[in-house]
Amino acid sequence: MIQSAVNSRKIINDPVYGFIGIPNDQIFKLIEHPYFQRLRRIKQLGMTHLVYPGALHTRFSHSLGAMHLMIQALNVLEMKGKKLTEEEKSGAMVAILLHDIGHGPYSHALENSIVGKIKHEEISDIIFKQLNDISEGNLGVALAIFDHSYPKKFLSQLVASQLDMDRLDYLTRDSFFTGVSEGVIGTERIIKMLDVIKDNLVVENKGIYSVEKFIIARRIMYWQVYLHKTVISAENMLINLLRRASFLSKNGVPLFTTPALQYFFSKSLAVDNIRDDPEFINYFTHLDDYDVLTSIKNWMSHTDKILSFLSKALVNRQLFRCSLQAEPFDYFYIENLKDRISENYGIDEKDLSYFLYHDTTSNYAYNLKADKINILFKTGKVSEITEVSDQLDASMVSQAVTKHFICYPKDVEN
Amino acid sequence: MIQSAVNSRKIINDPVYGFIGIPNDQIFKLIEHPYFQRLRRIKQLGMTHLVYPGALHTRFSHSLGAMHLMIQALNVLEMKGKKLTEEEKSGAMVAILLHDIGHGPYSHALENSIVGKIKHEEISDIIFKQLNDISEGNLGVALAIFDHSYPKKFLSQLVASQLDMDRLDYLTRDSFFTGVSEGVIGTERIIKMLDVIKDNLVVENKGIYSVEKFIIARRIMYWQVYLHKTVISAENMLINLLRRASFLSKNGVPLFTTPALQYFFSKSLAVDNIRDDPEFINYFTHLDDYDVLTSIKNWMSHTDKILSFLSKALVNRQLFRCSLQAEPFDYFYIENLKDRISENYGIDEKDLSYFLYHDTTSNYAYNLKADKINILFKTGKVSEITEVSDQLDASMVSQAVTKHFICYPKDVEN
């Protein structure tokens, strides 16, 4: 059983689960490390709080929450007779604890503007290995579980699959802090129903309704929260704001930026060279939500009118109107909007893309091509969930839903 | 606005919504009437508490809860500019308050055994009219709303349709008391999104995800709670127990029964003659969960071994094993079970049906043939939900799911 040989007094208050216990000293040290503490300053849902004001929770809380669920899941598997070593259990906990360690602030927006081609997975990998060096190589099992090379596949599946502790925590937590009850799922029931067959994670038949609910709740949360049209608007404003600032900076226009953000404006980064560059990780791990917003606040009075307009709009929450629909937007409708923007704002055609964003966004509830969710029957038979569910139609649930969006300043509206 | 000219101090504590205010004196009097107080003694979910021990909530609480939601819904409609008279508002509240007034104890089981062909809708109708007489005819609008003859159709739809206050309350309430979080729905959000177009209830486009979630949550609650295999088992045991007692009684075997239950054992009731029979309503409104269970408890020591066996099994929760599956059960499997039952219990073939129940049960999440759920777009367009939902496939969600079940004593299992 977990938690026995432990720093038993350390508990963290969490409004979602009540208390989260820290299972061992190694994990305690990782949590105390500045790389992990940094996650306290990175909101889980970026700009979503402009729509759901309670959604200020951080990747720090989410990572701890996912670890808490991992501990419960490992307990359940042990009670069902799976043999796990202390090293494996701790490894799985560390792997989920650090699964987001490579995320920067406003991840999606930064990857689409200044951080360039470097994905957070790459950075995770680098940081994870640094922490391993600091931990005298003790994170070996955790690393293997994290990069899916550990033989007991189910441990990696608990960290990253279509029914992992990451998803269970973020749905529960995002639902709690946004107040969107549509995202409430039966986390505890799902975890109680987990089992392992031939090294793969399965869910007992009795838990099938809870898994269906989880898949559907996740899809609803996508459209109700993560891809809410006003959230799309705010995020695209942020992307274009940073794109403008970066453009100005590269063209020598003076610009207030915090030192950490300055680094990213001044560099053209590629994965290949960051691996051997200690400066990159140093700056990256100093960058957080505070750098981004503080810089934007100061750009409100910049002389570049595009930069200052977008900065004021985002800071004071004068968000662009955003429409979201299944069909592409009409060509003439878009051209008409462009004309009005040019006219209202005195904007050249080449700069119109800072004021009008149109693109598509898509989401699928369940991916048949990825690690599937498998259901275990009492007879021992294992079936993929959409084959045995009355509620989920495989072709429907596994199909990406794509929507077109267009965002533009409210005052140019017809 | 509602609640203004009111017995403003009367509030009822409700663990689901906090407080339920009683909106006017007429409603206060109806709640105080013995016909309504009787609902305190009728559990909303019959035998379900044998599986979910918290599910002891009553039709009394549910009726008040549904009225509470009605008040909120009417407030929303008024704020959106719909004109409603005090009489209409009070009528809608009374209609939902009394929508279950014709339910007896363990409704489904009694309708399948002793009450015979009389449906609870018939009895509702009779009681409703009696209360109208007592209220000096003031329930006219309520009655019209209740029987769907009132011109403003949306008022009736709030009482009984596929998105009515009844369903919103029972899903929320049953989810609360069973502890099945899969049933949690965004009641408040749905109500805020209600509107009326051409006298029909619609939901604003922004509420579409909440409605999808509601449809799906309802389906999940069916299989997870209402048609849970152990609930099916308990309910069928009850049906057969009452069938046996009725058979013995009609054959002159002495039997403890409470007076109210005795009446139903001794009569062959038909709708036609109950309307003019004051005795029927008198006995019916004295019959509740207490009569049924008290009688069963006393049958545990009856000399009829079928009756005593079933009574003991139900009271002491030695429930029959129940299997539920998509395909029919194999003929030889059933025959083999029958043989074992005959052997183990020394039962004649003619009595086997008391020990082995096999049948089908079915449920659909959404009925395309009934009153549809309509979505209102900003453009003014109104569309049926499955036409515009990405999540709900019309053919799938509106198709009845039918399952076969078989229940039998645990000790005859292979």
Next chain:
Amino acid sequence: MIQSAVNSRKIINDPVYGFIGIPNDQIFKLIEHPYFQRLRRIKQLGMTHLVYPGALHTRFSHSLGAMHLMIQALNVLEMKGKKLTEEEKSGAMVAILLHDIGHGPYSHALENSIVGKIKHEEISDIIFKQLNDISEGNLGVALAIFDHSYPKKFLSQLVASQLDMDRLDYLTRDSFFTGVSEGVIGTERIIKMLDVIKDNLVVENKGIYSVEKFIIARRIMYWQVYLHKTVISAENMLINLLRRASFLSKNGVPLFTTPALQYFFSKSLAVDNIRDDPEFINYFTHLDDYDVLTSIKNWMSHTDKILSFLSKALVNRQLFRCSLQAEPFDYFYIENLKDRISENYGIDEKDLSYFLYHDTTSNYAYNLKADKINILFKTGKVSEITEVSDQLDASMVSQAVTKHFICYPKDVEN
């Protein structure tokens, strides 16, 4: 660690804690026993549901909930290094599971009317010993913990003391089902702070505010719920109703009663003779809420006007007016009420006590004379809570608050 060698699949849904796991086969068998299943038919709070309609939860759920907290408490103590054998852990769980096994329906009311001088503790003791015989003597440690004779005193304190698992569960549970948020306490925090010093239960200093809150919340629940004036009214109506029925029965007046209730009407029971009387336990364990209410329902049409009046009033919730105050009621005020009752109801003086109840009720939040609640400081010092609390004044909190009440039919009011 607990739960390891276990019937791991058995879990019970509980709306308060989510799931309650059954820790071992012995406990599973005790739960399945008819003596324990009987608690499903005994409401935890008797007539309180007439004021708080959600309060229909049973001693069955409460007993399971208290066991669930015991499991958590034992886990905490083990993690803090206390050595406990499997037998001791299971013993403590059984002791709390069965702590209410001797309760009959509407305990307080029956003890004040028909059950006479036999306390539920006596009956618990008899049933506990019977279950021990059935369990082949395996409940020895549980029995010792239950009757406070086991050497490790803290195990008994977890079962019955001023900070036991019984109180923690009932406050949490009663608060949940009544909807009275004033009773919400930090159960999880208190349990995490438990420790043992010299075989006595203590609470770590960090938990002091949670304990203060617990003491105060308990007092509030007393006055807001347990001793709510309308609850006092209903309970006293029940006491007097049963007293009347018993009186009639003993005087040969024919009366509908269920067989189990009939036994108690016909006997004059004393502790001494029930120990050797198998009939007593047989009837007692068949008696539950259903016998009492079913009988009362039938008394509504009895020819004795006192019995029928009280029965109708209770069943239809026409409860007596009740006043509660710090000072005794004025003599002339009472006499005046008596006169009006005599006049309105045509009641002889000797029967007035069926229509007018006046007495006192009292409660103390914390009893300095009983097992004290002790706080452990980091220095190792242990102090009684009121000595170290800024919030709790020993003389105030430990003083019984006594109130006078008077209840009488509403229509005789001045």
Next chain:
Amino acid sequence: MIQSAVNSRKIINDPVYGFIGIPNDQIFKLIEHPYFQRLRRIKQLGMTHLVYPGALHTRFSHSLGAMHLMIQALNVLEMKGKKLTEEEKSGAMVAILLHDIGHGPYSHALENSIVGKIKHEEISDIIFKQLNDISEGNLGVALAIFDHSYPKKFLSQLVASQLDMDRLDYLTRDSFFTGVSEGVIGTERIIKMLDVIKDNLVVENKGIYSVEKFIIARRIMYWQVYLHKTVISAENMLINLLRRASFLSKNGVPLFTTPALQYFFSKSLAVDNIRDDPEFINYFTHLDDYDVLTSIKNWMSHTDKILSFLSKALVNRQLFRCSLQAEPFDYFYIENLKDRISENYGIDEKDLSYFLYHDTTSNYAYNLKADKINILFKTGKVSEITEVSDQLDASMVSQAVTKHFICYPKDVEN
């Protein structure tokens, strides 16, 4: 009734209350104003999230929440027959909405370091008047209610008194986001029990337990959260950090600071001159949590070792050890700590105050000298709560509890 003539579609998601409706256009415009949007960037509880990681909620959410409770309270008073004009209702809502508008980031810390003698009440007053000018003088009633000069005193009491909507919201909200269930109070019940006697707010007798619980819960929240020793530690580190930065800045040492923070470092502000200084309000309303933390992050690499030490400690959460006790700390104990700090850190005596903080902190649950909480009895009698409560001892509850604290780096501990 409120909410009738309204921008009825505007609703804000709030995890605490579900939805918060915006009652009218004037209030909608105030919420949209940059002065109010700024509150999105000021955490309600400053550094408390370092102890309770969920406590990231802002003054924005709190202000909306308090307005939501105000709407409910006004509804209750109207239903009880109090006549209120639309202007008064809107005025009371605006007054509570803006009650925190003068708060800067980390209020307490800034008032103790750089902002100097200017209290947030002063700034509130200035901003409130500016908003009134912008609103064409329409905030007159709101202003009068806010500064307690409006004749209907109860409106001001709803905004600021010992039982105001501010306290009801912050206790509920802080309890929700910290996860400290000890702070849960019966907000809804208290509001339902409000009434007005002779222009003063009272609580009906039936709500007395809820008010007692509120007073006690508030005291518990003080010691468990607001004055938690680790929160005291973090806040004092922040105070001293800012004090150091201010000192360096005033002595001409180059220092990264955001422009808004720079302004406060460079000025000696006094109430008198800020009133006529548009620059002050301009900078003040641009200052938020982001300026403070971004500056501190950059000070981590400053050459001043005191500044960099404190900055790193706060950012990486290497918080000072803090002890809290009733008695003053021993002189020799403190001197010994100072010696160790000097030695470990090579600190001069004059700088020791940056590394060792000792002071007192105090709190009282209920202030007998302020606006009292009054209870209304059915007889019409009104009594101050401690006179009629069984639970609250006036002398105890109204007495300030003072504690001594001492904070110092962990590694100097004996």
